[in-house]
Amino acid sequence: MDAPQTLAGLLPRAESITVLTGAGISTDSGIPDYRGPQGVWTKDPSAEAMSTIGSYLADPDVRRRAWRARRDHPAWDAEPNAGHAALVELERAGRLRALITQNIDGLHQRAGSGPATVIEIHGTMRDAVCLACGLRTPMPEVLARVDAGEDDPPCPECGGIQKSATISFGQALEQDVLDAAITAARSCDLFLAVGTSLTVQPAAGLCLEAVEHGARLVIVNAQETPYDRLADAVLRGPIGEALPRLAGLALGTAR
Ligand SMILES: [Zn+2]
Numbered sequence: 001m002d003a004p005q006t007l008a009g010l011l012p013r014a015e016s017i018t019v020l021t022g023a024g025i026s027t028d029s030g031i032p033d034y035r036g037p038q039g040v041w042t043k044d045p046s047a048e049a050m051s052t053i054g055s056y057l058a059d060p061d062v063r064r065r066a067w068r069a070r071r072d073h074p075a076w077d078a079e080p081n082a083g084h085a086a087l088v089e090l091e092r093a094g095r096l097r098a099l100i101t102q103n104i105d106g107l108h109q110r111a112g113s114g115p116a117t118v119i120e121i122h123g124t125m126r127d128a129v130c131l132a133c134g135l136r137t138p139m140p141e142v143l144a145r146v147d148a149g150e151d152d153p154p155c156p157e158c159g160g161i162q163k164s165a166t167i168s169f170g171q172a173l174e175q176d177v178l179d180a181a182i183t184a185a186r187s188c189d190l191f192l193a194v195g196t197s198l199t200v201q202p203a204a205g206l207c208l209e210a211v212e213h214g215a216r217l218v219i220v221n222a223q224e225t226p227y228d229r230l231a232d233a234v235l236r237g238p239i240g241e242a243l244p245r246l247a248g249l250a251l252g253t254a255r
Pocket of ligand 1: 130157
């Protein structure tokens with residue numbers, strides 16, 4: 001497969017691109033992934049309990065650790081990088097129709113991606129939600145209570161356990177969000193998977209939906225993925241370099 005030639009043929013003709021991003025696009029912004037060599041769970045396997053709904057509900061100590069981890073999360077100080085910016089460029093040119101992300105860091109929106117374009121299938125760490133009554137609160141308001149000494153701040157409405165508005169292990173995805181992602185995968189002419197190992201559902205299955213509905217598939221990821229064989233082109237290079245190049249090809253401004 002000659003990736004450069006394939007891409008030069010595919011990108012300029014792609015009129016309706018759906019992008020799927022994973023942790024790999026945010027590592028250049030200083031946000032570690034979970035399972036990579038420097039990953040959060042690789043370095044501290046017990047941290048995974050904070051992302052498992054059963055442990056979170058059952059163990060106040062897990063919740064206290066989770067609140068501290070939310071407060072100290074590198075995303076609060078992180079800046080979007082050239083990869084995020086390239087997707088904004090594609091969207092503003094009317095070529096990118098949907099941006100599905102597995103990331104909870106909100107960096108796509110910070111970079112300028114439209115709120116209606118971004119589909120956060122794993123939720124967002126920028127809001128907190130009450131697991132009892134569903135009350136949603138901006139996360140900084142709850143973290144201010146943590147800073148003020150509440151180590152596991154309960155819901156101000158009902159006293160229930162609160163959590164970041166993210167999907168933990170053991171929690172179902174939001175059906176309307178999942179439906180939007182599937183529609184975006186089925187209706188695009190090019191599906192671009194970036195910085196995701198494509199091993200977690202439903203993200204992985206979205207590639208298949210796209211291909212089965214006639215889209216071309218381009219994968220940008222440091223490691224092999226189970227979908228590489230299905231792809232029209234696979235790029236291994238750094239995402240912060242690969243995405244601006246792809247956007248340049250698509251927009252005829254190749255650098
Ligand atoms: Zn509540």
